[in-house]
Amino acid sequence: MRNYIFKRLLLIPLTLLGILALNFVIIQFAPGGPVEHVLAQYREMNTEATGAISGSGTAYMESGTSKYQGASGVPEDLIKELEKQFGFDKPAYVRFLKMIKDYALFDFGKSFYQDKSVAKLIAERMPVSVSLGLWSTLIIYLIAIPLGIRKAVCDGSKFDVATSFAVVIGSAVPVFLFAVFLIVFFAGGTYLSWFPLHGLTSDNWSDLSWWQKIIDYFWHITLPITAMVVGGFASLTMLTKNSFLDEINKQYVLTAKAKGLNQNQILYGHVFRNAMLIVIAGFPSLLIKMLFTGSLLIEVIFSLNGLGLLGYEAIMTRDYPVIFGTMYIFALLGLILKLISDITYCLIDPRINFETKLS
Numbered sequence: 568m569r570n571y572i573f574k575r576l577l578l579i580p581l582t583l584l585g586i587l588a589l590n591f592v593i594i595q596f597a598p599g600g601p602v603e604h605v606l607a608q609y610r611e612m613n614t615e616a617t618g619a620i621s622g623s624g625t626a627y628m629e630s631g632t633s634k635y636q637g638a639s640g641v642p643e644d645l646i647k648e649l650e651k652q653f654g655f656d657k658p659a660y661v662r663f664l665k666m667i668k669d670y671a672l673f674d675f676g677k678s679f680y681q682d683k684s685v686a687k688l689i690a691e692r693m694p695v696s697v698s699l700g701l702w703s704t705l706i707i708y709l710i711a712i713p714l715g716i717r718k719a720v721c722d723g724s725k726f727d728v729a730t731s732f733a734v735v736i737g738s739a740v741p742v743f744l745f746a747v748f749l750i751v752f753f754a755g756g757t758y759l760s761w762f763p764l765h766g767l768t769s770d771n772w773s774d775l776s777w778w779q780k781i782i783d784y785f786w787h788i789t790l791p792i793t794a795m796v797v798g799g800f801a802s803l804t805m806l807t808k809n810s811f812l813d814e815i816n817k818q819y820v821l822t823a824k825a826k827g828l829n830q831n832q833i834l835y836g837h838v839f840r841n842a843m844l845i846v847i848a849g850f851p852s853l854l855i856k857m858l859f860t861g862s863l864l865i866e867v868i869f870s871l872n873g874l875g876l877l878g879y880e881a882i883m884t885r886d887y888p889v890i891f892g893t894m895y896i897f898a899l900l901g902l903i904l905k906l907i908s909d910i911t912y913c914l915i916d917p918r919i920n921f922e923t924k925l926s
Contacts, residue, residue, distance in 0.1 A: 568910075568913060571909075572906070572910070575906050575909070576906075579899070579902050579903075579906075580671075582898070582902060583670075583895065583898055583899060583902070584667065586894070586898050587666070587667065587670065587891065587894075587895065588663070590891070590894060591659075591663050591666070591891075594887065594890075595659055600655075600885050601653045601679050601884075601885045601886065601887065653679060653887075666891065670891075670895055673686065674686075675689070675888060675891070675892035675895070676888040676892070677888060678881075678886055678888055678889050679884075679885075679886045679887065679888060679889075680884055680886055681886075685888045685889050685892035685893075686892070688877060688889060688892075689874065689877070689892060689893065689896060691872070692872055692873050692874045692876070692877045693873075693874060694767070695767055695866070695871050695872055695873035695874075696866075696873035696874040696875060698767065698788060699788070699791060699792065699795065699857065699865065699866075699871070699873060700854060700857040701854075701857075702788065702792050703792050703795040703796055703799065703857045704799075704850075704853055704854045704857045706792065706796050707796055707799045707800045707803055707853070707857075708803070708850075710796065710800050710804075711800045711803035711804040711807055712803075712807050712843075712846065714730060714800075714804050714807075715803070715804045715805070715806070715807025715808040715810075715811065716807060716808075716811055716834070717730075718730055718731070718804070718808040719807070719808045719809075719811035719812045719815060720811075720815075720830070720834070722808075722812060730804075734800075734801045734804050734805060735801070737797050737798065737800055737801035738801035738802060740797070740798070741798070742794055742795060742797075742798035742799075742864060742865065743794075743864040743865075743868060745794050745797050745798060746790070746791070746794040746864070746865055746868045746869070747868065749762075749790045749793060749794055750764065750790070750868070750869075753790060754790060762786065762787075762789055762790050763786065763787050764869070764870070765869055765870030765871070766787060766870060766871070767784070767787050767788065767871060768780075768783055768784060768787060769783050769787070790869065791865045791869045791871065794865055795857060795865055799853065799856075799857065803846070803853070806845065806846060807842070807846055810842040810843070810844075810845050810846060811834075811838060811842045813842070814838045814841050814842045815838060819837060820833055820837065820838060823837055844912060847908060847911050847912060850904070850908055850911075854904055855897070855900065855901050855904065863875035863876060863878075863879055867879075874893055874896070874897075877889065877893060878890065878893040878894070878897075881893065
């Protein structure tokens with residue numbers, strides 16, 4: 568197992584290099600960019616200042632002397648200064664090699680539009696995403712696994728049918744729609760005002776005692792976490808149920824019953840290990856989804872400044888250092904979680920041996 572872990576750790580830098588290289592190439596051909604973004608703002612301010620009518624001309628240089636959209640009427644010196652400011656005065660391969668060297672030292676540079684380093688921005692937004700991701704993933708597993716096991720044991724019963732209705736609702740209703748529903752009914756939208764509408768903590772957080780801070784924290788995350796749990800528990804519940812049903816019908820379970828073992832001994836002594844393998848396999852992807860992609864809409868709706876919202880804003884403004892910095896962190900966490908998942912495989916079922924896979 569040590570050799571396998573060591574080899575997987577060696578593969579992480581190579582995988583990150585491939586991810587960064589692929590996305591760097593894609594960025595080079597993507598329309599728009601930070602220079603175009605600033606030029607658009609410059610033209611907009613210039614138009615408002617001169618009272619020009621918008622939409623009266625094309626957004627391209629008529630002479631064809633500039634490669635940037637929106638460069639018409641913009642001084643050439645300004646364009647060159649922007650290229651130097653954003654680092655586009657250097658060849659692409661030079662910029663890529665510098666990025667790889669800096670990223671190896673976890674130096675993600677500085678945001679194009681915010682007067683902060685990317686590392687500081689990520690550190691500021693990380694607690695929000697971690698709070699949403701860890702709590703929602705934990706609660707989803709605490710609900711879905713026991714519920715899925717119970718549904719498998721009581722397959723076809725009234726309990727199974729009734730809970731299947733809740734599972735269908737959870738899988739059919741979009742997360743953002745359920746979040747809006749919670750706001751309307753419980754956050755002062757139309758009916759009750761039990762929970763706050765935005766933020767992870769109250770404005771007077773620093774003045775609260777330690778136990779009041781705990782209460783305030785959970786008070787703020789109740790609705791966001793509820794929305795994420797409802798949107799995520801359905802698939803894991805059905806995965807757990809189907810996995811246990813598949814194992815329950817196998818020959819070794821019949822043999823265990825013939826030996827006189829009771830249901831709990833069979834279920835948790837024999838079936839559990841085999842059935843949980845496929846459930847564990849989905850843990851890294853679920854956690855990554857809850858940490859970043861799954862929490863994006865929740866962060867927007869509840870005004871929570873997390874990593875998902877940071878990455879989205881960076882894409883919209885073409886803030887390349889923030890885009891690559893957050894992507895690097897996402898990929899690194901995903902690779903580490905996948906390794907942890909494989910290690911957990913071996914702990915649950917000693918028959919699984921990954922050593923031969925990489926030998």
